[in-house]
Amino acid sequence: MASPLTLNDDRLLPPDPGTRGIARRIYATTRELPIISPHGHVPPRWIARDEHFGNPARLLITPDHYINRVLHANGVELSELGVGRGEEMTEADNRRAFRLLCEHWTDLNGTAMRYWLTDQLVGIFGVRVRPAAETADAIYDTIAARLDEPGFRPRRLMDAFRIRFLATTDDPCDDLGMHAEIAADEEFSARHRVVPTFRPDRYLEPARPDWNELVDALARYGADVGGDIPLALEATRALGPLLNAYGNHPGLHLVLFTLDEDVYSREFAPLAAWYRSVHLGVPWWFVDAPESIMRFKRGVTEMAGFSRISGMVDDTRAFCSIPARHDMSRRLDAAHLADLVATHRLDEDEAIEQAGALVVDNQVRIFKLDR
Known part of the structure; x- marks a missing residue:
């Protein structure tokens, strides 16, 4: 008999009963708040055309390089997951993935990816058995059947997920036609704001004539497949000339991100605690597990406070992981704030107010979404 797959409602909340009770009350005030997603990679075409997601592999596996990197490290070829393939995946290919x-x-086990996937499988698709070789086809069929339901198209899911603001990733040469189609639907646009993001990554390359051939030879699969590796970073001296000249100028607005986790507490937090232009971008890549997120929260708030923190940035191509990631962040906010209440560093009403600010107010203010 297959083992059950469950989703405990106290997940990520403190184990101590007294502190957990505080966290439950804080989390209850943010649980149903709208999602503000100022940085992600959902294709605007999905929303403009309200496209069918296709199949479980295309939705949950192929676009999620966090999952791909773990499977790759354990012997799975990226091409088997649909990454970098020139031809369309067949139904057999998708089932195999x-x-x-x-x-x-x-x-x-123990990764943030396990947490997000469990949240999606149980909470969105109603899967009740634990993934394994013998349950794979049954779970695939369960998800595929749900994807064929009218309520599982992108626009209906944006309603269900309470996504108020969504930023997509767009090429600088894009004509933004898909965004025009979205905006033309006034009823939908009144509930959901979808905006493009200028992303010139592919053009920031050396201008040598054989660059493309060299990169093609080096990369079998291209960028954004989970191969990012963090390096040690020095930020204070590097930003010194800019911040010394304009760090407190009202016209400069910086939200700083990095792969180097230590930099947040060692350099970014002190900078944000002094310069009016500097804010702390909440990391997701490589600082995405509950333990690392809590290290971030504790490491930066003791110096810079909560007002300098941008709020959750989900940074995902996997559409159905958006609510799981934001819910994860809200639960960890509640756990962190509950600790401050339990140690008498905040009153509970202050913690509740602060939790709401981290979910909505900070993002709107710091990313200037009200403009």
């Missing part, structure tokens, strides 16, 4: 995920389910 999903079966590989289920076969490697235990390789995700």
Whole structure:
């Protein structure tokens, strides 16, 4: 008999009963708040055309390089997951990709990816059995059946997920036609604001004539497949000339991100605690597990406070992981704030107010979304 897959409502909340009770009350005030997503990678075409998501592998595996990197490290080729393939995946290919995920389910134990996937499988798709080789096809069929329902198109899911603001990733040469189609639907646009993001990554390359050939030879799969590796970073001296000249100028607005976790507490937080232009971008890549997120929260708020923190940035291509990631952040906000209440550093009403600010107010203010 297959093992059950469950979703405990106290997940990520403190184990101490007294502190957990405080966290429950804080989390209850933010649980149903709208999602503000100022940085992500959802294709605008999905929303403009309200496209069918296709199949479980295309939705949950192929676009999620966090999952891909773990499977790759455990012997799965990226091409088997649909990454970098020139031809369309067949139904057999997609089932094979999903079966590989289920076969490697235990390789995700302890990772943030296991948390997000469980949240999606149970909370969104109604899966009740634990992924494994013998349950893979049944789970695939369950998800595929839900995707065929009218309520599982992108626009209906934006309603269900309470996504108020969503920034997509767009090429600088894009004509923004898909965004024009979205904006033309006044009823939808009144509920959901979808905006483009200028992303010139592919053009920031050396101008040598053989650059493309060299990169093609080096990268079999291209960028954004989970191969980002953090390096040690020095920020204070590097930003010194800019901040010394304009760090307190009302016209400069900086939200700083980095892959180097230590930099947040060692350099970014002190900078944000002094310069009016500097804010702390909440990291997701490589600072995405509950433990690392809590290290971030504790490491920066003791110096810079909560007002300098941008709020949750989900940074995802996997559409159905958006609510799971934002919910994860809200639960950890509640756990962190509950600790401050339990140690008498904040009153509970202050913690509740602060939790709401982290979910909505900070993002709107720091990313200037009200303009």
